[in-house]
Amino acid sequence: MDGDIEISIDKLPIKRLDAIEENGTERFPSDVDYDEKRLNLIRRIDFGWAVEREDRSKKRKSEGTTSANESTTTNQHTGQWQSLVENLQFAQQELSVIIDLINTVEANDAVTVAGMTRPKQLPNELLSDLAVSTATKLQCFWHLGKYFKQSAAALEKQVAREARFYGALIRLQQNWKVKRHRLVAAASGNAGFFIDLFYNTLYDTSVSLRPSSMSTIPIEHDAAGMLAVNVPPNSCRSLRFEFLGSHSANNVRRSGETNMHAFSEDSSTETNKEHANDDECVRKTHSLLREVHRAIFDEQVFELVSREACNSSLSVNLTGIQENYLRLSINQGASVSISLLLSSQDNKTDIVSGTNSSETETIPSELSDWSKFREGKDNVKKLGFPNRISFEIYLQQLFHEYVFVRAKDKTSSSFRSLISGQQSKDNLNILDHFCMSLAHSIFSNKVLSELESLVCRTPYVQLISHPTWHSRTSSWTLSMKVPQSILHVGSQILSSGISNVKNVRSQFWSKVVVIDESISVEGVGDLNVVGLFNGKPESICPINRYECDLADLPIILLQQVASQVIQWLHEEALTVGIKVTRDFLSLAFELDHGEIASLVAHVDPEDTRGCISWWLMMDDGITENHKLHPDLSIGESESRKFLGHLSLDVLYSTLLDFVNLCSC
Amino acid sequence: MDPQSQTTSLQRLQNVEKRIVRVLELAGGVMDEMASQSGPRKEIANNHCSEFMQLIKDIQFALREEIKSACEYRPFEKCDYVPRISNEICYKKLEYVIAQLDEMKQTMEGYRNAA
Numbered sequence: 001m002d003g004d005i006e007i008s009i010d011k012l013p014i015k016r017l018d019a020i021e022e023n024g025t026e027r028f029p030s031d032v033d034y035d036e037k038r039l040n041l042i043r044r045i046d047f048g049w050a051v052e053r054e055d056r057s058k059k060r061k062s063e064g065t066t067s068a069n070e071s072t073t074t075n076q077h078t079g080q081w082q083s084l085v086e087n088l089q090f091a092q093q094e095l096s097v098i099i100d101l102i103n104t105v106e107a108n109d110a111v112t113v114a115g116m117t118r119p120k121q122l123p124n125e126l127l128s129d130l131a132v133s134t135a136t137k138l139q140c141f142w143h144l145g146k147y148f149k150q151s152a153a154a155l156e157k158q159v160a161r162e163a164r165f166y167g168a169l170i171r172l173q174q175n176w177k178v179k180r181h182r183l184v185a186a187a188s189g190n191a192g193f194f195i196d197l198f199y200n201t202l203y204d205t206s207v208s209l210r211p212s213s214m215s216t217i218p219i220e221h222d223a224a225g226m227l228a229v230n231v232p233p234n235s236c237r238s239l240r241f242e243f244l245g246s247h248s249a250n251n252v253r254r255s256g257e258t259n260m261h262a263f264s265e266d267s268s269t270e271t272n273k274e275h276a277n278d279d280e281c282v283r284k285t286h287s288l289l290r291e292v293h294r295a296i297f298d299e300q301v302f303e304l305v306s307r308e309a310c311n312s313s314l315s316v317n318l319t320g321i322q323e324n325y326l327r328l329s330i331n332q333g334a335s336v337s338i339s340l341l342l343s344s345q346d347n348k349t350d351i352v353s354g355t356n357s358s359e360t361e362t363i364p365s366e367l368s369d370w371s372k373f374r375e376g377k378d379n380v381k382k383l384g385f386p387n388r389i390s391f392e393i394y395l396q397q398l399f400h401e402y403v404f405v406r407a408k409d410k411t412s413s414s415f416r417s418l419i420s421g422q423q424s425k426d427n428l429n430i431l432d433h434f435c436m437s438l439a440h441s442i443f444s445n446k447v448l449s450e451l452e453s454l455v456c457r458t459p460y461v462q463l464i465s466h467p468t469w470h471s472r473t474s475s476w477t478l479s480m481k482v483p484q485s486i487l488h489v490g491s492q493i494l495s496s497g498i499s500n501v502k503n504v505r506s507q508f509w510s511k512v513v514v515i516d517e518s519i520s521v522e523g524v525g526d527l528n529v530v531g532l533f534n535g536k537p538e539s540i541c542p543i544n545r546y547e548c549d550l551a552d553l554p555i556i557l558l559q560q561v562a563s564q565v566i567q568w569l570h571e572e573a574l575t576v577g578i579k580v581t582r583d584f585l586s587l588a589f590e591l592d593h594g595e596i597a598s599l600v601a602h603v604d605p606e607d608t609r610g611c612i613s614w615w616l617m618m619d620d621g622i623t624e625n626h627k628l629h630p631d632l633s634i635g636e637s638e639s640r641k642f643l644g645h646l647s648l649d650v651l652y653s654t655l656l657d658f659v660n661l662c663s664c
Numbered sequence: 665m666d667p668q669s670q671t672t673s674l675q676r677l678q679n680v681e682k683r684i685v686r687v688l689e690l691a692g693g694v695m696d697e698m699a700s701q702s703g704p705r706k707e708i709a710n711n712h713c714s715e716f717m718q719l720i721k722d723i724q725f726a727l728r729e730e731i732k733s734a735c736e737y738r739p740f741e742k743c744d745y746v747p748r749i750s751n752e753i754c755y756k757k758l759e760y761v762i763a764q765l766d767e768m769k770q771t772m773e774g775y776r777n778a779a
Contacts, residue, residue, distance in 0.1 A: 138698075138699050138701075139699070141695050141696075141698040141699035142695070142696070142699035144692075144695045144699075145692045145693070145694075145695030145696035145698075145699055146692070147692075148688050148689070148691045148692030148695055149688075149689060149692035149693075149696075151688050151692075152685050152686075152688035152689040152692060155684065155685050155688060156685045159678075159681045159682070159685060163678060163681075166674075167674075170674060175744075177739075177740050177743060177745075197745070199743065199745040199746060290748075290752075293745065293748065293749070294749070294752050297749050297752075387760075389756075389760050390760060393753060393756050393757055393760060396753055396756075397753050400746075400749050400750065400753060404746045404749070405746060405750070
């Protein structure tokens, strides 16, 4: 190539914008035609620099010889040339960069743009950027506003839901212990609340009880966010006390157990029924918790019972043990069982044939078969078994009162003495006491049935029961009252003739007291030999007390009653003025001619028509004296006549008849 | 604050929750105002903001009161589980006695009908 390089400098072929308007239209410089372009190009070629150098050298040679005109013209020329030079320099730089770029690309090296200076923005560009960012911010605000409102709505709903939940929880908390597991609350979505139903006895560390699996009940949310308590069905057991061998008439179901399942399910979700629903829900929960609480108590009682039963003791004989089942034998030959049954099992223990339908009723008044029920009851009466429900309740009450209530009050001695008796203070055995009460109850029922049968057949004797407020003591009184008619007659006789008015006793009693299983009888009317000789009726009758057993009880009582009648007759006779002598069960009247007529009482507990019968024996003083020992096998003869079962009126009139016969 | 004596603690806390919801609503309202095309209306925005501040103040006051008055107590001191069981036992006794009385009534009616 030649040294001369022709360079044609042109504007870069990119169309440069003059301006851009707001609405986006671009302004380009107006197009120039070709000739003008060439003229412009020529003008751009500026040799000012060379001229300037020359000028400078010329100036240095000849200072000030150049004329003013030359300098001005050369200045113009130098300006043009200078811009040309600058442009050439820029162009050179750009070209060198491009040449480097081309070389690098040809060499297949990666090229990265190190940086680009942003061209300075024109003011309208700035405004447009600002407008865009403002619009974006407005959009953000709008979204934020919507978000806040949505959150407010959601929070309101959540607050309402929780208000229901916590409102119900507070109502529960007023009655039950509500606790919280903090860790569980963190782990699961649940709030971790649970209800603790366990209460340990404070009495003794040896009596401490294990909390059962039922005693912590978790509180959950149901579908609507409301409080829900779920207890697995068939987990609640109840204590049951039974006499083995007498199922009839004792297996009356309690009505309380079925009430729990009888709630009507109201699943309406209308908001105006929400309050009623909430109340209903809380009430159901309360009932459920109550049921579980009772079940826990029954389990505790069963555990305490089994602990005591397994320790050897005096009156408790453990004859059988299974899971949730204990069998004990009581003194009186009865066998009882204490068991923990699920409430659904209750209905399955009816084994008695023929009365299945009636046994599942809850209250005896609803039984359809009344006569069978009564028959069963009579059976029970013969065996002497008390009502099993009463003893079930008694068992629960004993343990509750002793273990839970009195535990706090250790100074109360009355209850301890009730239970411990001769045992040491610390070794209180509740089950012993219970079994002894049970034995006593059975025994006293037998005593009562005996007394009732006696009193049924002796019309002038009344049976009165006395409450003793002690579970191992019972007492009754057989009282005999002289009827008013006799007293009236008696007073008439007295007022008419005889001066000395003696107070005749008009009421006689015999008392029967049963303590544990021993009977003691006391009463007015036994013979006092010393008093007999004195002839004073008042001192004849001290109160005697003696013990007996069940087999001898009827005859002893009857003898006592009969002797009381004799005594009364004796007193009456004395007031009327007849000469009489009294023996154990007979009253002897002296008649005119030395004859002795005696009224003899005969007692027979087996006699169905009446227990006390009367004989009249005549003794003319010559024949042998059989007064004291009337012998039935001899039968009636001249000297003895059977009078029958006489009432007090008849006896009294018999006495008055003797008045005529006797010498006064 | 007068209502303190009338309402329970739970009700006061529920009021606090309601105020929080209201505060959120106000914030949403202010944002809406700011986002409007013609620019926020000053009075409305001011009202919202002043109500917001007032509510925040109320909330703070109420919470402080509640926290101060939350007393130290031994939980479950007056646990009534033992009397509850006594009650259950009494209930059973009553049921039993009622059953006995019903029986007696039946017996009497039986005799009356027989007589």
